[in-house]
Amino acid sequence: MKKIAGMTLAFLFWASAIAPLSASQTDLGREVLGKNDGWAAYSTGTTGGSKASADQVFTVTNRQELVKALGGDNKTNGANDTPKIIYVRGTINLSVDDQNRPLGYNEYRDPAYTIEEYLKAYDPKTWGKKDVAGPLEEARARSQKNQAERVLINVGSNTTLVGLGNEAKIVGGGLLLTKVDNVIVRNIEFQDAYDYFPQWDPTDGAEGNWNSEYDNLSIVGSTHVWVDHCTFNDGERPDAFNETYYGREYQHHDGLLDAKGGADLITISYNHFSEHSKTNLIGSSDSATTDEGRLRITFHHNFYENIGERAPRVRFGQVHLYNNYYKSDGNEHYVYTWGIGKSSKIYAENNYFEMDPGFDPAKLIWLAKGTALYETGSYLNGAGKHHEVSIVDAYNANPANTTKVSKDVGWKPSLFDKIDPTQSVPAIVKAKAGAGKL
Template identity: 45%
Template sequence: MRQRTRRAAASLACCAALLGTSAATTAPTAAVPAAPAHGHDPARGTLPAGDGWASAAGGTTGGAAAGRENVRTVRTWDQFRAALAAGGGEPQIIRVVGTIDAQAAGCAAYEAPGYDFDTYLADYDPAVWGYDTPVSGPQEDARAASAARQAAAVQAYVPSDTTVVGVGRNAGITGAGLQIRDADNVIVRNLTLESPLDCFPQWDPTDGERGAWNSEYDAAVVHNSTHVWLDHNTFTDGRHPDSSLPRHYGELYQQHDGELDVVRGADLVTVSWNVFEEHAKTLMIGNSDAAGGTDRGRLRVTLHHNLFRDVGERAPRVRFGQVDTYNNHYVITEGSYSYSFGIGFESRLVAEKNSFRLPPGTGPDRILKKWSEAPLTADHNTVNGTVTDLVAAHNAANPDTPLQRDAGWTPTLRTRVDDPRAVPGVVVPRAGAGRLR
């Protein structure tokens, strides 16, 4: 049934694309409004033909073919998780109304017997424990048990052939981790996703020279899944930015992980017209240099017309994948900025016609960071309105660790390409939740 319904929906999408969109191309076109979903109901929208990697190999239709009995409207976290599980393997649409809070119960609700944070701090104080040995013992065991309780409560698993869509301008989910895991053909649109707040970060005294607090939970994870379209969402730390978090042992008590991860064999993903804002470790594609067995030849991801606003790093960081990053707008105004594009193990990043706005004192050499020897293509990008050779800027500032040019492939799955000088005016007013047309 899944293959039949996907083929039918894909055929409709293809016909609509021939009538209403241009052919995939790498050549620049005049700025035009964002391509709408096919049909009048965003919940029935399908990815346009040629729109990034998720349009390859049959395309992405999500739950567009769902029968009326498999269209559900939810307003609470319990309703949302129940709806995800109710599809029975058939295409389904889940419409989110208002803001759903997955952590309304508060952190105390997840605490395992025996866990006490003040005792945890006393037991593992570096003055007592030192920096040479990972933490262990009753309080670490109780912390891990508490973390497992929170994970079970705040993570939701999105199955194959599903569309999750926000209704109207103010739909969202806070404190949750959307898991698109071992699935195929998933669409998530028009949601404000406030990052989960890890109630039980782990202290690792061996992380760096002075140790670090490490947290779990991303707002969304694409894990060993294919044909995934994430469109017109806003990823944010919302009420709990890093600046609001305390410090313990002299280090930030980090309660956030990433905003979006695409990992562990995930493939054919398009990320379009989203906002990623005010976050440190933002978007990771490929989670380990040792994952070649699952990731090599996969992790094909397109990022286009997204707004990255005051994000510190990983926008994205790439391992293995053929990643097409074009027509995104990066705005850095304050805070701790490390880099935007992370060039990782066996990556093949193409970064073209993106726009960067950097503050005084921050040069274009900061945009690229070399983690491993891997070639990239970075052409026709602008920095503060001026076309800038990002590879040359990096290499001039880092002569001992130069980057190599030419990713070795040419993207073809693009429905529109804007002049990078026009990108701010196109992306800023149209990207993010509540702006789906």
């Protein structure tokens, strides 16, 4: 290797990589959530792995290195509460073996399962409307379990995961935060948590539906979580490529970022969600009454671009939505934006909607056994002109909507920094939201 002034190029690269930060630089791994920045700031706040010792600071470039940095064994890493900082460099594919060789349908498939036989066994014309059961469904479930054990990565408490530069990606699976506390995830692009083995549910809706399992980021029963400046999408396998079986879309993707199972005290800020159907599910079941008093989540300055629904869809939680930018003009897959689920308590301020010309603002919300939404400062932009609008008033004014929406949600947010004027939201969010913009 060529030397320069007595030093090799390799040494110069190494030296620059470990050089101390200048006064104008910030080590994102040591940053913590601001003291008023949403629900994740409540009580103890969210500091992630900021207190990690030098031997618990890692840079990872593949799945095996990521699992090792998180504790060494993916089955038990969720119990590793040692403070740790993990920097993600480049693209990490989670659907690989320990030699980083790609895995797919054939590698995960149980020998007793094929999609062809599955389609024959559960054809609605012969199977009907009852739940699928029997050897082929059991083989499908085993196949899905094989994949899940590989592509879902458990993250323990007191962890910071942060992308280096503007090219850090985690693809082919997702992160799973289960009953942990104090986690920060920043500056990473998450792509294509792809399920090879969707399940047919004949009882889901009037015509049945295919349902998949994996989220890019799933928060289950966890507390004090900050997800900031990340990007979420389906990468090179968007839903537009999905097959159709039994006249229904064969859905390979679930949520982009979901919170359920008593998850609580979460701030989701400056993220970019795009080109996806089911985006953010908060609370997974109407029967999960233990979620009452939990699922306290703040969404602010997020960019929702051409999503289908669930931005978010909320059950039970006290959810603060402010300064988010929703852009869905020309989106033929759009269904709704805010899902008002059972006992949900959404408090929405200064959100901006860019929709098709003549769009009815009443269609921004969907009542799913919920009845309350406080909303103020909303702006709707159609045909290049924006104006303030009351989404609740528009919904209640429609005679077809026999269940009216109450504006009383029983609480008022106090944990937030500056709330920007709605007119400035598109420019701020487009400039700052997503990975690579810190």
